[in-house]
Amino acid sequence: MQFFQKEIQLKEYRRGFHLITSVIERELPELSKIKVGQLQVFIKHTSASLTVNENADPSVRTDFESHINVMVPENAPYYIHTYEGPDDMPAHIKASLMGCSVTLPVTNGKLNMGIWQGVYLCEHRDYGGSRKLVLTLFGS
Amino acid sequence: MQFFQKEIQLKEYRRGFHLITSVIERELPELSKIKVGQLQVFIKHTSASLTVNENADPSVRTDFESHINVMVPENAPYYIHTYEGPDDMPAHIKASLMGCSVTLPVTNGKLNMGIWQGVYLCEHRDYGGSRKLVLTLFGS
Amino acid sequence: MQFFQKEIQLKEYRRGFHLITSVIERELPELSKIKVGQLQVFIKHTSASLTVNENADPSVRTDFESHINVMVPENAPYYIHTYEGPDDMPAHIKASLMGCSVTLPVTNGKLNMGIWQGVYLCEHRDYGGSRKLVLTLFGS
Numbered sequence: 001m002q003f004f005q006k007e008i009q010l011k012e013y014r015r016g017f018h019l020i021t022s023v024i025e026r027e028l029p030e031l032s033k034i035k036v037g038q039l040q041v042f043i044k045h046t047s048a049s050l051t052v053n054e055n056a057d058p059s060v061r062t063d064f065e066s067h068i069n070v071m072v073p074e075n076a077p078y079y080i081h082t083y084e085g086p087d088d089m090p091a092h093i094k095a096s097l098m099g100c101s102v103t104l105p106v107t108n109g110k111l112n113m114g115i116w117q118g119v120y121l122c123e124h125r126d127y128g129g130s131r132k133l134v135l136t137l138f139g140s
Numbered sequence: 141m142q143f144f145q146k147e148i149q150l151k152e153y154r155r156g157f158h159l160i161t162s163v164i165e166r167e168l169p170e171l172s173k174i175k176v177g178q179l180q181v182f183i184k185h186t187s188a189s190l191t192v193n194e195n196a197d198p199s200v201r202t203d204f205e206s207h208i209n210v211m212v213p214e215n216a217p218y219y220i221h222t223y224e225g226p227d228d229m230p231a232h233i234k235a236s237l238m239g240c241s242v243t244l245p246v247t248n249g250k251l252n253m254g255i256w257q258g259v260y261l262c263e264h265r266d267y268g269g270s271r272k273l274v275l276t277l278f279g280s
Numbered sequence: 281m282q283f284f285q286k287e288i289q290l291k292e293y294r295r296g297f298h299l300i301t302s303v304i305e306r307e308l309p310e311l312s313k314i315k316v317g318q319l320q321v322f323i324k325h326t327s328a329s330l331t332v333n334e335n336a337d338p339s340v341r342t343d344f345e346s347h348i349n350v351m352v353p354e355n356a357p358y359y360i361h362t363y364e365g366p367d368d369m370p371a372h373i374k375a376s377l378m379g380c381s382v383t384l385p386v387t388n389g390k391l392n393m394g395i396w397q398g399v400y401l402c403e404h405r406d407y408g409g410s411r412k413l414v415l416t417l418f419g420s
Contacts, residue, residue: 064233117184
């Protein structure tokens, strides 16, 4: 049984949905040592989030951004947490809808996702800055 | 500490929300060996998902399907990822709203959910085919 | 490698979003023994849920409640699961949107969240009663 943990800082991404699978894999040479296990990717922020979705066609990520802006609109008349601008409160809600972490099975030294799956960083702020992730890998 | 992993293929389910707790338990005789641990159920697809909800009344699953179709409608004018039909892009969004995995506590050889909880397969495509799950069980 | 599990019962919270990080930490003196690991908080109910979001300004929690009631309204004409009142079926849907568990990295004996992150109990029923959580902590 091995336990490995690492904190990484992503480059700044613009508002929207972004594939970051390869960034995560590059940071984790230790993956190759795990025959059976799990990797958790956790984001230390409340206005950006993580999800797993389609890794091929960029139009999927574009449509995610379009639709989530309809589901969680800016300037809803009932928002009271509006100090940091119209993208602030919607970003918090979107973050909880998507979730602050994804946990992926690890098998034979690799992430065992489906061939069409990838990890998305969901940046919900207009200028969210550079986001921090905690990677927790364990297994045998 | 034990680590056990298994990939299974579900039968084809129609579009909607389906209880699969007993399918998972049947595939995991190893559960009985774990006194304290966790089970992760991970789906290797981006247009079907997993969640935990009410295991008794089928009307709950029906209402889930009705409401998610309102929250994430087909044929939204802003979708550009439409090649595979009107159920394609909504399926991706629904999958991320529900999530690609559930993790359940294991206690004394059994899944430690509430008495009204069960695991749902959420099939978001009209014809999604047979879905693959990765079951990762570990504990002591 | 250590594995620790505990079931706790929360006090009754009113409908809405509530910070419970300190409640969880108080129940887990064992946290201090874990150098690298994870904590899962799992809720044994289908009409309340857990999420991680902003731990500072109470207006964020108020706006969460306002918006989720718009996203998942009561009395939608298509609901058929309505026996237990208008807050029943929306509570199930909200619970799956937020999720039944959160998993947090543990580092050097502490929850390793961002400084603005906290764990929310999301109580979706008008009178949900006292909710049970399973805390599963493990690591080395």
